[in-house]
Amino acid sequence: MLAKELISEVVPSLKTSDTGLDALNWMEVFRVSHLPIVNNRSFLGLISDVDIFDLNKAEEALGNHSLSFTRPYVYAHQHIFDVIEVASRLKLTVVPVLDKNEEYLGLITQSDLLHTFADLVAAHNSGGVIELELLPNDYSLSEISRIVEDADAKVLSLYVSQPTGSEKLCIAIKLNRVDVRPVLNAFDRYDYSVKTTYVGDDSYDDTVKKNYDALMRYLNM
Structure with missing residues (x-):
């Protein structure tokens, strides 16, 4: 544009x-x-x-x-x-x-x-947002896209920022689905640090994510 x-x-x-x-x-x-x-x-x-x-x-x-x-x-x-x-x-x-x-x-x-x-950032499209936190050397757009797509989702938009004074990047990913739990689970398997997740007006905090991961591990036993 x-x-x-x-x-x-x-x-x-x-x-x-x-x-x-x-x-x-x-x-x-x-x-x-x-x-x-x-x-x-x-x-x-x-x-x-x-x-x-x-x-x-x-x-x-x-x-x-x-x-x-x-x-x-x-x-x-x-x-x-x-x-x-x-x-x-x-x-x-x-x-x-x-x-x-x-x-x-x-x-x-x-x-x-x-x-x-x-x-441009697909703000009007329905879908959740996941924010990752990682070091610059660990950032790979192709790997992030592959993980998302393997979890049966698509990246609608993605932008990268680096907060002042921080060594880490913040990667905000807008997805094409509201239920982001499969994608969260996939990032967890690859040891990505999820900073926060938003779904419309709702927010999955770290406690909810940990509880979900614990449940998935229990079901997979």
């Missing part, structure tokens, strides 16, 4: 001749806190509601306002992950998109970005 595919068709840009009051009105309509200032497809910068309130002269033209974010943007060919990084790092509610000649094409809203990312 590229940035150019996420551009909003409804949220407008501003001109330097627009007033701070104009900007605030549009921000309220579209529920954003930032809007780009564009003159003849030339992206001048991003103005926030805080910029306007700080100047305390909302009736003045935007050309008289200083910008807290000079020119944050992404290019049309950049991936959604790049858009998320910019939006997250700068805490933006919109991200401007430019072409290779650095001309303004449009913007991506935080709301559209969130909805698209939810589709």
